[in-house]
Amino acid sequence: MTVTDGGGLSRRGLLGLVGTGVGAGVLGLGVGIGTDRAVQAHAGGSSGASASYPFFGGHQSGIVTAAQDRLHFASFDVADGVTRTELVELLKDWSYAASRLTAGLDVSPTGATGGSLLAPPDDTGEATGLPAAGLTVTIGFGPTLFTTADGTDRFGLASKRPPALVDLPHFSGDQLVAAASGGDLCVQACSDDPQVAVHAIRNLSRIAFGRASLRWSQLGFGRTSSTTRGQTTPRNLFGFKDGTANVKAEDVAAVDDGVWATASDGAAWMDGGSYLVARKIRMTIETWDHASLSEQQTVVGRDKGEGAPLSGGTEFTAPDFAVAASTGGGPAIAPDSHVALAHPRNNDGATLLRRGYNFVDGNDELGRLNAGLFFIAFNRDPRRQYVPIQQALSGNDRMNEYVKHVGSAIYAVPPGASRDGWVGETLFG
Amino acid sequence: MTVTDGGGLSRRGLLGLVGTGVGAGVLGLGVGIGTDRAVQAHAGGSSGASASYPFFGGHQSGIVTAAQDRLHFASFDVADGVTRTELVELLKDWSYAASRLTAGLDVSPTGATGGSLLAPPDDTGEATGLPAAGLTVTIGFGPTLFTTADGTDRFGLASKRPPALVDLPHFSGDQLVAAASGGDLCVQACSDDPQVAVHAIRNLSRIAFGRASLRWSQLGFGRTSSTTRGQTTPRNLFGFKDGTANVKAEDVAAVDDGVWATASDGAAWMDGGSYLVARKIRMTIETWDHASLSEQQTVVGRDKGEGAPLSGGTEFTAPDFAVAASTGGGPAIAPDSHVALAHPRNNDGATLLRRGYNFVDGNDELGRLNAGLFFIAFNRDPRRQYVPIQQALSGNDRMNEYVKHVGSAIYAVPPGASRDGWVGETLFG
Numbered sequence: 001m002t003v004t005d006g007g008g009l010s011r012r013g014l015l016g017l018v019g020t021g022v023g024a025g026v027l028g029l030g031v032g033i034g035t036d037r038a039v040q041a042h043a044g045g046s047s048g049a050s051a052s053y054p055f056f057g058g059h060q061s062g063i064v065t066a067a068q069d070r071l072h073f074a075s076f077d078v079a080d081g082v083t084r085t086e087l088v089e090l091l092k093d094w095s096y097a098a099s100r101l102t103a104g105l106d107v108s109p110t111g112a113t114g115g116s117l118l119a120p121p122d123d124t125g126e127a128t129g130l131p132a133a134g135l136t137v138t139i140g141f142g143p144t145l146f147t148t149a150d151g152t153d154r155f156g157l158a159s160k161r162p163p164a165l166v167d168l169p170h171f172s173g174d175q176l177v178a179a180a181s182g183g184d185l186c187v188q189a190c191s192d193d194p195q196v197a198v199h200a201i202r203n204l205s206r207i208a209f210g211r212a213s214l215r216w217s218q219l220g221f222g223r224t225s226s227t228t229r230g231q232t233t234p235r236n237l238f239g240f241k242d243g244t245a246n247v248k249a250e251d252v253a254a255v256d257d258g259v260w261a262t263a264s265d266g267a268a269w270m271d272g273g274s275y276l277v278a279r280k281i282r283m284t285i286e287t288w289d290h291a292s293l294s295e296q297q298t299v300v301g302r303d304k305g306e307g308a309p310l311s312g313g314t315e316f317t318a319p320d321f322a323v324a325a326s327t328g329g330g331p332a333i334a335p336d337s338h339v340a341l342a343h344p345r346n347n348d349g350a351t352l353l354r355r356g357y358n359f360v361d362g363n364d365e366l367g368r369l370n371a372g373l374f375f376i377a378f379n380r381d382p383r384r385q386y387v388p389i390q391q392a393l394s395g396n397d398r399m400n401e402y403v404k405h406v407g408s409a410i411y412a413v414p415p416g417a418s419r420d421g422w423v424g425e426t427l428f429g
Numbered sequence: 430m431t432v433t434d435g436g437g438l439s440r441r442g443l444l445g446l447v448g449t450g451v452g453a454g455v456l457g458l459g460v461g462i463g464t465d466r467a468v469q470a471h472a473g474g475s476s477g478a479s480a481s482y483p484f485f486g487g488h489q490s491g492i493v494t495a496a497q498d499r500l501h502f503a504s505f506d507v508a509d510g511v512t513r514t515e516l517v518e519l520l521k522d523w524s525y526a527a528s529r530l531t532a533g534l535d536v537s538p539t540g541a542t543g544g545s546l547l548a549p550p551d552d553t554g555e556a557t558g559l560p561a562a563g564l565t566v567t568i569g570f571g572p573t574l575f576t577t578a579d580g581t582d583r584f585g586l587a588s589k590r591p592p593a594l595v596d597l598p599h600f601s602g603d604q605l606v607a608a609a610s611g612g613d614l615c616v617q618a619c620s621d622d623p624q625v626a627v628h629a630i631r632n633l634s635r636i637a638f639g640r641a642s643l644r645w646s647q648l649g650f651g652r653t654s655s656t657t658r659g660q661t662t663p664r665n666l667f668g669f670k671d672g673t674a675n676v677k678a679e680d681v682a683a684v685d686d687g688v689w690a691t692a693s694d695g696a697a698w699m700d701g702g703s704y705l706v707a708r709k710i711r712m713t714i715e716t717w718d719h720a721s722l723s724e725q726q727t728v729v730g731r732d733k734g735e736g737a738p739l740s741g742g743t744e745f746t747a748p749d750f751a752v753a754a755s756t757g758g759g760p761a762i763a764p765d766s767h768v769a770l771a772h773p774r775n776n777d778g779a780t781l782l783r784r785g786y787n788f789v790d791g792n793d794e795l796g797r798l799n800a801g802l803f804f805i806a807f808n809r810d811p812r813r814q815y816v817p818i819q820q821a822l823s824g825n826d827r828m829n830e831y832v833k834h835v836g837s838a839i840y841a842v843p844p845g846a847s848r849d850g851w852v853g854e855t856l857f858g
Contacts, residue, residue: 070623070650117721119722120722121668124666124718126664126667127664129664195787198789206718214792217791217798222627235556237631238555239552286635291549292547293545293550294546294547296550304550304554305542358624360627362790363645366642367643369646
């Protein structure tokens with residue numbers, strides 16, 4: 001991959017790094033020798049993963065990319081008074097920095113230690129010595145960037161809002177918390193080393209200083225989906241394999257049909273992009289843990305060990321909803337099981353490319369772990385994919401007894417940036 | 430390593446797994462084939478680390494063990510009305526389960542899927558298919574297990590309270606939150622795979638159902654210390670190398686002098702044990718990020734890139750507090766720098782074996798990351814090690830402008846369990 005040569009952080013971006021009240025000023029930045037993390041020795045982190053993914057390209061990385069093990073997801077609100085020009089500058093700054101971070105570099109050539117002693121370093125430094133570790137940075141635009149609730153067209157984008165970027169409806173059982181929902185912009189940072197993912201969100205947040213601020217953010221410690229055939233299927237905190245039937249990168253036809261938006265879908269600037277739905281799903285694991293193995297398997301529609309559908313076979317055998325239960329009395333896979341309700345066959349063929357992560361946010365006052373699944377799905381058109389699937393699930397899923405949706409957000413994820421370009425160029429350019 | 434053969438979960442422990450109101454009852458448990466995670470294929474997680482550490486032995490693992498990359502730490506309170514006999518049973522159950530978990534096994538032979546279909550599985554299953562991943566489970570006893578604030582001797586242990594297990598004093602600047610402080614028992618689960626660490630805490634918490642409950646818990650995503658010479662030095666969220674001068678396992682004399690309690694230290698049952706101090710330290714990283722590189726280095730007393738003391742040399746060069754600054758005007762290492770104040774030379778030779786972790790718990794309403802360092806230190810006698818060192822730091826450390834201690838706890842960590850024995854046998858036995 002190539003890092004943009006002609007770019008660099010904007011003056012505003014550099015000011016964000018310096019902050020206010022610091023004597024040195026921006027002139028101190030850009031001075032000194034470069035810091036190239038990638039050529040330094042690996043000095044920490046478990047994975048030693050040397051994978052790196054391109055930032056520039058037709059699609060953003062972090063969608064069909066083999067799901068990395070760790071996540072830091074951040075939702076941002078653009079500050080009041082920021083102009084369209086300043087928003088574009090922020091996206092250029094983020095793209096420049098992300099193109100470096102995903103290559104295992106600091107956010108700027110002077111980086112963590114190469115600048116003036118009298119100025120704050122450009123890069124916060126906690127990833128110094130670590131490789132790219134498969135980092136991807138995926139940027140999206142929330143509905144409120146286009147049209148606020150009161151109809152204000154903040155950035156002259158109202159006419160560009162894609163019809164597929166719907167406001168998600170209220171789903172049965174939703175118990176959404178504002179502090180974990182919505183947002184003007186999102187950044188999904190995935191890496192095999194959590195320190196690298198945290199470093200990315202922290203530094204992009206810092207670059208945004210004064211222009212956009214964190215609305216909410218979420219760490220995920222373990223992936224719950226595979227997005228390529230070469231990956232083993234991980235387990236969620238219900239103890240079941242998750243993502244067995246996920247859309248895989250190798251299924252080009254399925255990816256084209258279900259993930260990538262096209263110019264003819266209603267928003268030409270989204271050609272090659274996708275729509276990201278994020279849902280913070282709290283699992284009431286103590287209740288789940290007291291359910292019998294039979295109940296758990298009936299809820300999921302698969303057996304717990306192998307992950308095979310209850311209609312028989314092995315993990316990757318297609319579920320057969322017509323097979324009767326060996327015990328009699330109905331189908332082997334309950335019609336209100338999670339597998340049955342989520343299956344494309346029961347949703348007009350609709351699929352999702354899932355990229356979720358397990359989370360634990362401490363515990364509540366009753367000693368119950370605040371645990372669950374941070375669900376992320378990419379889809380070409382939420383109106384015919386995520387929304388109807390979730391309507392079926394929220395109304396009838398046996399799993400609802402054990403889950404509570406507490407966070408919700410949707411973003412239009414534009415196509416990848418052209419070489420030396422920036423994410424959003426097709427929208428603003 | 431060997432897993433206890435004669436043991437097994439107590440009836441109370443099994444009841445904890447089944448919960449209340451479930452028809453199957455405990456008879457369903459123990460039926461079926463065993464589930465041996467270790468012989469299953471590795472099915473997720475990044476590290477692929479196949480390391481495993483013994484649970485039984487003279488010392489508990491997880492102290493001088495090479496610091497694993499991820500942490501789930503949990504503090505428990507024993508439930509009202511629990512008897513001494515029941516507390517012993519809990520410790521036996523935990524020890525049995527931990528001896529299996531650290532070997533890459535489920536918590537019981539029937540495990541996640543080998544039990545009755547009509548009963549809840551013994552094991553929650555999210556680590557099925559994962560290796561031991563270097564898991565250690567380290568158990569400790571808080572001061573309140575021995576003597577409550579009102580002087581009640583809950584378990585007949587008051588006379589056994591080690592003199593070194595002091596109530597930590599209030600340190601200057603402490604802003605402690607009850608919900609992140611104290612506790613009757615602790616379990617430190619470290620692993621190179623966070624899913625394995627979370628699985629351990631979740632399952633031990635489940636086994637404790639009705640006997641002890643989570644008071645607080647903390648995930649840490651990146652280690653901030655090395656405890657063996659073979660490990661590279663990681664970085665904390667200030668972007669600096671941390672733990673360069675840490676006590677290392679190979680320094681046998683230093684470990685014996687500074688980590689392991691002996692029979693003559695005042696509590697014979699602690700022979701081979703140690704004292705764990707946990708401090709949740711919130712870093713005000715936005716303020717730090719606006720400080721100049723010079724200020725940051727002066728605060729720490731080391732340079733940011735290499736980690737060398739400001740008196741010169743490279744990372745592992747001993748700091749020389751007599752060397753004058755090249756700019757004149759005083760010593761190169763400020764006397765109120767973190768390195769100077771924490772150095773053994775300035776603390777009557779006192780050392781700490783640190784085992785801390787970086788954390789990020791989302792962000793606050795102002796968009797600032799709730800980030801910091803979950804500090805863990807093992808020491809032989811906190812009265813002459815942690816307490817005076819922290820008194821020096823809390824009073825004078827230049828770093829105090831950028832940190833806030835919000836959680837605090839101390840535990841006596843008994844010696845390791847004898848083969849087929851249990852942690853705490855020297856106290857209760």
